[in-house]
Amino acid sequence: MDPVSPPHQGDPQLRKLPIDDLLGELSSRIDEIVLGRERLRALLDAVISIGSDLELAAILDRIVAAACTLVDARYGALGVLDDSGGLADFRTHGLTEEEIVALGDPPTGRGILGHIIEVPEPLRLADLSRHPASVGFPPGHPPMRTFLGVPVKVGEKAWGNLYLTDKRGGGMFTDDDEDIIKALAAAAGVAIDNARLYGQLAASQAERERLVVFRDRDRIGRDLHDLVIQRLFATGLQLQSIVHLVDAPEAATRIHSAVDEIDGAISDLRAAIYSLHTDTAxxxxxxxxxxxxxxxxxxxxxxxxxxxxxxxxxxxxxxxxxxxxxxxxxxxxxxxxxxxxxxxxxxxxxxxxxxxxxxxxxxxxxxxxxxxxxxxxxxxxxxxxxxxxxxxxxxxxxxxxxxxxxxxxx
Structure with missing residues (x-):
């Protein structure tokens, strides 16, 4: 069989989806915010960046990195919600590997993180520690003060939250910062939805290709049994039927040896057929x-x-x-x-x-x-x-x- 092409090459449905829908979502938000030309250019670059990949994990990391760049935040995170309202995944940006190891298990959705999960609305704080929902930081956590949190929605459903802390220079996150992150979150929701759709289509194509392989294996197995094994078996019987007609002992020995080899070949073919029909699961x-x-x-x-x-x-x-x-x-x-x-x-x-x-x-x-x-x-x-x-x-x-x-x- 020909080598299987990657999903986005072999099936037109699975080629990378255009980013028109991301830019369309973004353009619907532009009228609502007033941005300088440089910030608008940075936002457009960020949207194009997160739309250039269809692997969900890579998209999540790009979203967090882009958000930190857009508002000049030292630290960023993207929390992905599970079905029970907790955090199923937590992507960070700005922490060193040593800090990540020191923090141990990722957060489960308490404190400020839990507050935004329960109240999926943008939240800006001058000092994290003064919010009523604050529960402090675990040992080894770097100090963080200013905060900006924005929900990420896929369709009308809250899918996760963007968390940004410690604006460089010591100031607070501004109204413009909030607006630009809201616009990024809207485009991110579309990119995430595209990635999930791509994953479903890719899985569907993989299953179709697997069925094709199984059909080929079945056909090859039937051909080996019907066309090869039966002919070998018939040949062995013919050889056995003429042994008594041969007078030379050496010739008879060779016939018996040939019959043994045919039996061995039949055994090998049956084992090969078994392997072809073995379920990969x-x-x-x-x-x-x-x-x-x-x-x-x-x-x-x-x-x-x-x-x-x-x-x-x-x-x-x-x-x-x-x-x-x-x-x-x-x-x-x-x-x-x-x-x-x-x-x-x-x-x-x-x-x-x-x-x-x-x-x-x-x-x-x-x-x-x-x-x-x-x-x-x-x-x-x-x-x-x-x-x-x-x-x-x-x-x-x-x-x-x-x-x-x-x-x-x-």
């Missing part, structure tokens, strides 16, 4: 156990499987797909060539890597044996930025090991 450990269950009929016993670490949560889908292919090939090789009585599969997530070990107690790999399968396993690991090694097992058999780096957790 299924736990990775469950998928591995299912694959081992498929190959047990060819091995003659069930491989022992062990897991360690967060294998179900830390392994991305792309890595899972490749690991299943590698396990399928490794177990198939053990079934056809090792003459093993036991196979142990160990999968662990540790130290930022996925570590896989497949060990059998078979006859080992003869020196003259072809290495195409091992080279394929090594190349698959290398494509994921990992390493693959093969060593003799103790007291007998073969040990295969993979180490594949994993992305850091979110």
């Amino acid at each position: 299924q736990a990775f450990s469950q998928t591995v156990r299912g694959l081992c269950g498929v190959v047990r009929h060819h091995l003659g016993f069930a491989p022992q499987v062990e897991f360690a670490g967060p294998v179900d949560d830390a392994v991305p889908e792309l890595v899972r797909i490749e690991v299943l292919a590698m396990l399928r090939e490794a177990l198939s090789n053990a079934a056809r060539h090792a003459h093993a009585r036991q196979v142990l599969v160990t999968i662990a997530v540790e130290a930022g890597a996925l570590r896989i070990r497949v060990a059998d107690d078979g006859i080992g790999i003869p020196p003259q044996a072809p290495r195409r399968g091992l080279a394929n396993l090594a190349s698959r690991a290398a494509a994921l930025g990992g390493e693959f090694t093969v060593n003799p097992a103790e007291p007998s058999g073969t040990e295969l090991r993979w180490s594949i780096p994993l992305p850091p957790p979110n």
Whole structure:
């Protein structure tokens, strides 16, 4: 299949939405306020900036930074409301990383913040500490005095609040400051609504693409079963039916060997079909156990499987797909060539890597044996930025090991 384009490139509906609606909302407010040319230019630049992205987190950070710049505030924050009226998210600007760490958990919506949540109207204060709703600052909080708070609405619903403190120069926030932040908040509401719509459309397209992938997998699986497995099976039966017609023992041995190889190929194809039909939402450990269950009929016993670490949560889908292919090939090789009585599969997530070990107690790999399968396993690991090694097992058999780096957790 062709690589999937990013949502805003592959679907006209998902291309970046124009900022006309932001500027339209802003223009409806301009008549209500009197701004100098420089401040008006700064406001327009801020609106264009927050409208240039459709990722919600980035938009929120741009809004806070733009608000601080517009009114020359030392500190700014944007509180996002949850369904119960508390704060679901709290974005800050102006605090150092050390100050953020010292403050610990973000505020929950008490004091002045809670007052604006309950009364979603603009609020300007000369001294935060003198307001009746003030509850003071927690330890490690930088001192703040002057305050300007403005609600951010999406449609007619209060979505969050902009908080600005400590106007540089020591003065109070002015009427013009309040007006310009109200205009910014109006445009911010439109930008936030656009980002949420974009997120819904992108999720919808991702689901459609997922369904297309599943349909392709189903079609490939049916073709493998109907066109390939059945023909291989029929060929194996034909070969078995003529063995008694062959007088030369060497020729008969080769026919039996060919039949065994066909049986192995059929087992591999069935395991591949199982992988194609595996639901990506299924736990990775469950998928591995299912694959081992498929190959047990060819091995003659069930491989022992062990897991360690967060294998179900830390392994991305792309890595899972490749690991299943590698396990399928490794177990198939053990079934056809090792003459093993036991196979142990160990999968662990540790130290930022996925570590896989497949060990059998078979006859080992003869020196003259072809290495195409091992080279394929090594190349698959290398494509994921990992390493693959093969060593003799103790007291007998073969040990295969993979180490594949994993992305850091979110």
